[in-house]
Amino acid sequence: MxxxxxxxxxxxxxxxxxxxxxxxxxKEKEIIDTENSAGKITSMPIYSKISSPFYNSSAMDGIAVDSEKTLGANEKNHIILVENEDYIVVDTGDPIPKEYDAVIMVEDLIEVDDKSVKIYKSVAPYQNIRPLGEDIVEKSLIVPSNHKIRPVDISAMIAGAVNEVEVYKKxxxxxxxxxxxxxxxxxxxxxxxxxxxxxxxxxxxxxxxxxxxxxxxxxxxxxxxxxxxxxxxxxxxxxxxxxxxxxxxxxxxxxxxxxxxxxxxxxxxxxxxxxxxxxxxxxxxxxxxxxxxxxxxxxxxxxxxxxxxxxxxGEKPYKHKSIKAILSKRVMSSLKYFEFVRIKLGKVGDKIVATPLSRGAGATMSLVKADGILEVPQNIEGIEKQSEVEIKLLKDEEEINNTIVCIGSHDPIIDVIADLMQVKGGAYYLSSAHVGSMGGIMALKNNETHIAPIHLLDMETGKYNVSYIKKYIGNRPMALIKCVKRIQGIIVPKGNPNNIKSIKDIRDKKLKFVNRQRGAGTRLLFDYNLKKLNISPKEIQGYEREEYTHLQVAAAISNGDCDCGLGIYSAATMMGLDFIPICNEEYDIAIFKEFLNMESIKEFINIIKSDKFKEKLDELGGYDYSESGDIIYI
Amino acid sequence: MxxxxxxxxxxxxxxxxxxxxxxxxxKEKEIIDTENSAGKITSMPIYSKISSPFYNSSAMDGIAVDSEKTLGANEKNHIILVENEDYIVVDTGDPIPKEYDAVIMVEDLIEVDDKSVKIYKSVAPYQNIRPLGEDIVEKSLIVPSNHKIRPVDISAMIAGAVNEVEVYKKxxxxxxxxxxxxxxxxxxxxxxxxxxxxxxxxxxxxxxxxxxxxxxxxxxxxxxxxxxxxxxxxxxxxxxxxxxxxxxxxxxxxxxxxxxxxxxxxxxxxxxxxxxxxxxxxxxxxxxxxxxxxxxxxxxxxxxxxxxxxxxxGEKPYKHKSIKAILSKRVMSSLKYFEFVRIKLGKVGDKIVATPLSRGAGATMSLVKADGILEVPQNIEGIEKQSEVEIKLLKDEEEINNTIVCIGSHDPIIDVIADLMQVKGGAYYLSSAHVGSMGGIMALKNNETHIAPIHLLDMETGKYNVSYIKKYIGNRPMALIKCVKRIQGIIVPKGNPNNIKSIKDIRDKKLKFVNRQRGAGTRLLFDYNLKKLNISPKEIQGYEREEYTHLQVAAAISNGDCDCGLGIYSAATMMGLDFIPICNEEYDIAIFKEFLNMESIKEFINIIKSDKFKEKLDELGGYDYSESGDIIYI
CATH class of the missing domain: 3.40.980.10 (MoaB/Mog-like domain)
Known part of the structure; x- marks a missing residue:
């Protein structure tokens, strides 16, 4: 082998x-036009070839004069000056002929006639004159070697008659x-x-x-x-x-x-x-x-x-900006390797919390979703939960500060909300990880997340979500943002080829099932139904196969890989599959009460109350949004 | 008019x-190839078109098996599996045919012969299998609207079969x-x-x-x-x-x-x-x-x-990073305007010091040299010295932290040193402002600068620099980095058309002089000579015309704008002018003793001791570098 x-x-x-x-x-070098050199790096120092300006020029609109002829002018003693004898008219930037050495501003002139003016104060030599070389002096350094050329450098180089520049070739x-x-x-x-x-x-x-x-x-x-x-x-x-x-x-x-x-x-x-x-x-x-x-x-x-x-x-080594954050989970690491761990960051309360991306995050998508990288040195077995760590940023710090972290149960509407937050170029972002309802509750408890979408049925009361929050989150004041009611059921291939009518059929017909991961509300719902039917998980073929989202379950069925799975109506219709309803459930957003004041959360609530959101839900189908955005304090 | x-x-x-x-x-939109979309901004949400992987595949090199056939295998009870009956060989990424549901790693196999292996442990269903959609699930959100596409997004989009993407047109x-x-x-x-x-x-x-x-x-x-x-x-x-x-x-x-x-x-x-x-x-x-x-x-x-x-x-508004700094000089401002003040920044000691760029900084060059912008709101008359201000950065904070601030007397060798610090792509920078020797001493006192190049003659002792430092800088321990001896003299046009022999000739022949700004060592030298000769500044035509550097003086003469000026030999030769020597002087670098330990200053001293530097001085001419880099503690 x-x-x-x-x-x-x-x-x-x-x-x-x-x-x-x-x-x-x-390193290869090339000579290019200065005007196209932005972003390139100089391979030698750039000195100005001429002075700029290369002549004395007027710094004002007015008249160029010989300062000596203005001596003695004051409020009581006006002096009359005659055009082309005593002065010429100049605009800002006009050259000053040799015979003149100062400029009087137009504001300080009293017109006598077309050809003469009166002045009521004198000017000093070189007043209001931009001297030769004021900006750049011939032979002076504009930028050194190994300098990355910016637009402003192009100004100075062209003003200094440097029309070509030697740079490192890409x-x-x-x-x-x-x-x-x-x-x-x-x-x-x-x-x-x-x-x-x-x-x-x-x-x-x-x-x-x-x-x-x-x-x-x-x-x-x-x-x-x-x-x-x-x-x-x-x-x-x-x-x-x-x-x-x-x-x-x-x-x-x-x-x-x-x-x-x-x-x-x-x-x-x-x-x-x-x-x-x-x-x-x-x-x-x-x-x-x-x-x-x-x-x-x-x-x-x-x-x-x-x-x-x-x-x-010739570029300086790039350094990622980094940020200090509190690790929300233990990171295991091998003594043999220097490890790069993809991290989600969130500003939860006054701390930046770093959560390693879970396996469920996929490969390319984990890079899309990562906010930063944690580097774990060799010879370290791991980093403990709650340690302060340094994270190399992959996104703007501001974006991270303005991102709502959403960890919990999956529903395709989370993607819809994430997009609606951005569609008008909004200032807030939504970043989600799908770890199931119980995972969301734990993430809240751990301060890893701002919000946790959950759908947890209290078997005793038949009510959703509230009792779980009370049980698992201690005394800190919580709230529930009502989100949607949705339909859970069995997702099956188009036409329901195995003619499934109930959960019992999955066992009886020995069908290939695809399950959700531990802690997912949908898995709990499946287990609850199995128990009611007195079916052991061992009797379900594929019970061990775990997927992290409704869409993953639907995709496995759509590709013919499995015969059925439990999931929501919208996931079935998005993939063109059929659906056997089992029950309705309440999919809500758990949040610490104090976070309701965050601007980003207010925006989140506005969005789930908006017509745009409801339109999207109607497109997906299977949602009831009559209570969307209502708040229940717990 | x-x-x-x-x-x-x-x-x-x-x-x-x-x-x-x-x-x-x-906003105009266009559809472009995903592979060329980096840096563009999405005009709609991007959902995956397929799952990735779109089939179950092996996560390991090994054999694909039916997990049921491995049940009961352990260290004591090996099970023999036969190729193409019980297993097929798979490499990482290979698809798993329907009849198999797990992979055994090659490390866990014992070869029996070409066609069969022994196993000593069982595998669970779906073990070592990368399920369909593990990375990206069909119909899931890859990036939202108004997202600037990064290379990693291109990975995910192409993996999700999104080969074209709608973006805002430039x-x-x-x-x-x-x-x-x-x-x-x-x-x-x-x-x-x-x-x-x-x-x-x-x-x-x-x-x-x-x-x-x-x-x-x-x-x-x-x-x-x-x-x-x-x-x-x-x-x-x-x-x-x-x-x-x-x-x-x-x-x-x-x-x-x-x-x-x-x-x-x-x-x-x-x-x-x-x-x-x-x-x-x-x-x-x-x-x-x-x-x-x-x-x-x-x-x-x-x-x-x-x-x-x-x-x-569709780009989010760009925000310059900003930094808090201590203003080293009062900034005057008009009540009528919101003002943008170009700022030099330097990390002097443990503070970032912000110094407004002086008039002498020119226009385009002031943008090249600026490290940041201070915005002074309307309705404010100015900001006091020593105030903490917020500066919008135009350069990397790291570059600013690694820049030696050099404020004081001008010499073209400062440009040479600035370039030599960069020529090997070094980590340190030199940023200079030319305000004359006394300006340099004041900048040191004000904590605006790390180093101040000075050439100040003590008329009583005939010695340079040390007494001025003692007089103006109080008790803080200082040092002088010896730099060069250089020749001061009268710069005149090529061929010395006015046949100038001494400073006296400037008055006697009524020549047009160009002076240096107040506080410049060269101006003090000129005043000292005038005094010795009993000449009043009023007798010198052009005494009021101030330039900030030796090169500016030489440029004014080179362009025929003036007849002469006081300056150094190298400035005259750089512009192809003639030169009448007046005296030798010592051009040294004043520095607080504590800054001698800075890595950047060590690099500075290495450079002025280097052969490369001495070569450049020989090219310029008129410099004695026998003591360059020696340190005198004061």
Whole structure:
């Protein structure tokens, strides 16, 4: 089953230092028009070629005079000056001829006739004159070497007659997607295909870092074909990225190809994710093998490819802004690796709370949803809950401060609300994680979240939500924002091919079920129904298969992967599936009373009361919004 | 002399609100390829079209099995599985066929032969399987409306089969430079010409704000020609900028042209600089008249054009990061205007010190040198020295923290040092202001600066610098970093046409002199010499004309504007001028002793001791660097 290759385990710093010491990269320079140079980095100091202004000019609208001729003028003793003899009219910026040495402002003139004026005060030499070189002096430094050119620098350079400027050239970065399973976006997908999105993302990242990405065609897992593509890219580009095949599996050819064409310096770095990175060189060009898993790829792009590009263009190393936050959950970590943990941040009360993104967050979506990265050093087994940690920010601090954190039960309407908060370019954001109703209650208790959507039936009273809050959240004053009533039921394929009529049928017909995760209100509802029917979970095929959202359940049924699952009406209709109603339930928003005063929460309530929201609910179907936005104090 | 037009005096907020209420701007949308969408802003919510993965796949390298067949396997009871009967081999990411429901990792297999393996533990259903939709679920929200697309969003969108995305279109912003005096960069310059750099800077700014700049040809100050150009631009573009002619002078046609073609809503806002802005509309396109003075133009671009472009593309209003700082000098301000004051910042000791840029800083160069902007509200007469103020940052806070502030006497070698600090992409910066030696001493006393270059002769002892420091800086321990010895003398045109031999000749031959500003060591040296010769300043023609640097003095002579000035040898040679030596002097760096421990100061001392620095001094000529970098404690 293939040969096992052991990867090295360099520390990240050591790996970068070793790699940079081996690379023979030469920064390339180019001369470009100054007017197109914004964002480029100077490769030499820029000195002004002329003075600006390069002549004495008027600083005012008025008349240019010889100051000596104005001596003695005062309120009692007006002096008459004659045009073209004693003065000429000048506007701001007009040059001052040699015979004049001062300007009198138009406001200080009394018109006598077309050709003469009276003045009632004298001017000092050089008064109201902008002297030559006032702005920029010939031969003076405008910007130093290694300076990133801004629009204002362009002003000064062109004013100083520097019309061309030598800058570091952007590197062309070749991107080679490899993998027999890869297909282009837009292809007709068949089972086993993977859409090649990494290479597109790399191209956008390369641009962000200051390079120019050049995508090559997808190469199948074929040693010779990969070799040909790497050769071509190394000839045509300044830096080459190969994705993926960087691991040590059966069809991981990247390292061997680089080794044959050039040199592999490092294969394996003690980081997680991202360990199987390859740092090599072909034809004196850096060639980097990047793992295929999107989060690993992201870590390698940020921590290896970015510094290489920055070095190439003379850019200072990028530093993420960071923020101190309180960790809401213990983070486990391996002693062997430096770990990068995706974090959700929220300003809950007066503290920034950092919550590691759960497994349920997916891969690419976890990067979309992450607000920051927690770096856990090697040789640390984990970081305790409630520790203060430093989080590298992936979003604006202001956005984080204005984000409502929403952790709890899932409903597609949460997405609708998140969008409605933004649709007018609003100042507030909604960021949600789906961990089920009980998870939401725990997140509230832990101060991880502002709001928790829940739908928890009290079996004794037949009422929803209130008793759970009372039971689990102690004495702190709480409120419930009424949201929607919705219908739960069995989601089945279109046409209900197994003719399911009740939960009992799932067991009796030995159907493949898909369940929700522990703590989800919908799972509790299923368990409650099983108990009532005296059915053991073991009798349900697929009871162990856990999904995190109604849509995930519906997708598993829609794809023919399962026969049925419990979920809400809107999830079934969104996926074009059929639905057997079981019960109505109340899906509400639990919140600490004090948070009701937050501007963002007021906006949230406005939205769920709005016609726009109700329109969207009607489109989805299966919702009753008659109480939306009402508040119950607990 | 032309008709006086009175400008309005709207407050900045009111002006913007009124203007936005009048504009009929429609955000334009376009559909673009997702892979090219980074940096664009979504005009609608983006929902995933498919699940990703869209099939169950292996999370490990290993074998796919039916979990039921593994039941009962343990260390004592191995179970043998046969390929293609009980399992198939899968790599990470491979799809799992329907008949299997779990994966056993390759590490947990014992090879029996080519076609069979032994297992010693069972697997649970769905173990090591990445379920369909684990990353993204069909129909779930990827990013909301009004979201600026990042590379990671591109990953998720393409993975979700969203290959095209609707975004706000960048506006095309027409830029019309007007002015009879304007010439293109690279033209043969004659007195009165002004190089058109504003329009180039606008183009770079428009790009930074998110638009596409389109420069039109320079239009002379001719009403009809300006009208034609504005008409054309309003037809072809989404927004039009006219520069300049926005004021109320004789040849300021902009407002009249806009009024004829469309509507002027506002002409004049209570801000300084930037008051004579025009906010109008032609063919339903925003048309803005921007003043010509570069600093005014900058204020208008940042405060009016930026919000208009942001609004067009759905971008959130840009907020400069700001920082609290201690004002080192009183800022005077008019009650009539909201003022924008350019500020130099420095971390001196543990405080960030804000020093308003002096008049000598020039116009475009003051924007290049500014670290931030202090906004002084209307209805305030000024802000007292030592007040805590909020400064909007124009540079990275880290750059400011790593910048040596250098205020004092000018020498071209300060530019050389500033560049040498950057030439290897170093972490430290040097930012200088030229206020003369005494100005430097006062800046030290005021805690405005880290270092002060000075050259002050003690007339009694004939020694330089030390006695001044003792006299003016009280008891705080000081040091002097020895820098260079240099030659002062009379700078005269090439060939010394007036045959100057001594300072006395300046009076005797009635030559046009150019002086340095009050507090400059070179001015003190001149005064000292005049006194020795019993010459009154009144006898020197041009004594009142003050320049801030040696290069400015040399430039005034080089351009034939003056006959002579006092300055250093290197300034004369840089401008190709002749030089009559007067004396040698010691140009040293005064510093508080405690700052010698700063890493940036250590780097500064390394540089002035370096061969590279000495090479540059030899190129300039007239410097003795035998003691460069030596430290004298005072």
């Amino acid at each position: 293939g040969q096992k290759v052991y990867l090295s385990n360099y520390e990240i710093e050591d790996a970068l230092n070793l790699y940079f010491s081996k690379l023979k990269m030469d 590197p062309v970065v070749g991107i080679i997607p490899t993998g027999t399973e890869l297909v282009e976006p837009g292809s007709n997908l068949k089972i086993g295909d993977i859409i090649d999105f990494n290479s597109r993302t790399f191209k956008a990242q390369v641009y962000e870092y200051g390079g120019i990405g050049k995508r090559y065609e997808i190469v199948k897992d074929d040693y010779e074909k990969i070799k040909d593509s790497v050769k071509k890219a190394a000839e045509e580009c300044d830096i080459v990225l190969i994705n993926a095949g960087s691991s040590a599996g059966r069809e991981d050819y990247t390292a061997k190809v680089i080794e044959e064409l050039g040199k592999v310096y490092i294969h394996g770095v003690a980081i997680k994710p991202g360990k199987p990175v390859i740092l090599g060189e072909v034809y004196n060009k850096p060639v980097i093998g990047i793992p295929g898993y999107p989060v690993s790829a992201y870590v390698i792009m940020e921590n290896f490819v970015r510094p290489i590009i920055e070095n190439f263009i | 032309g008709q006086k037009v009175y400008l309005s005096n709207y407050e900045i907020e009111d002006a913007l609100n009124l203007y936005f209420s009048k504009l009929k701007m429609d 506006p095309v912003v027409g830029i019309i430079p007007t002015g009879t005096e304007l010439v293109e960069p690279g033209s043969n310059l004659k007195i009165g010409d002004i190089i058109d750099f504003n329009s180039r800077t606008f183009k770079a700014q428009v790009y930074e704000y998110g638009g596409i700049g389109k420069r039109y040809e320079i239009v002379k100050d001719d009403y009809e020609k300006i009208k034609d150009s504005v008409k054309k631009a309003a037809e072809e573009c989404d927004i039009v900028l006219i520069n300049a002619g926005s004021s109320a002078g004789r040849e300021d046609y902009t407002a009249k042209v806009i009024e004829e073609l469309g509507k002027v809503y506002i002409h004049g806002v209570a801000i300084k600089p930037g008051k004579p802005v025009i906010l109008g509309e032609v063919y339903n396109k925003p048309v803005i008249g921007i003043p010509g003075y570069p600093v005014s133009a900058y204020v208008i671009m940042e405060n009016f054009v930026r919000p208009i472009i942001e609004n067009f593309i």
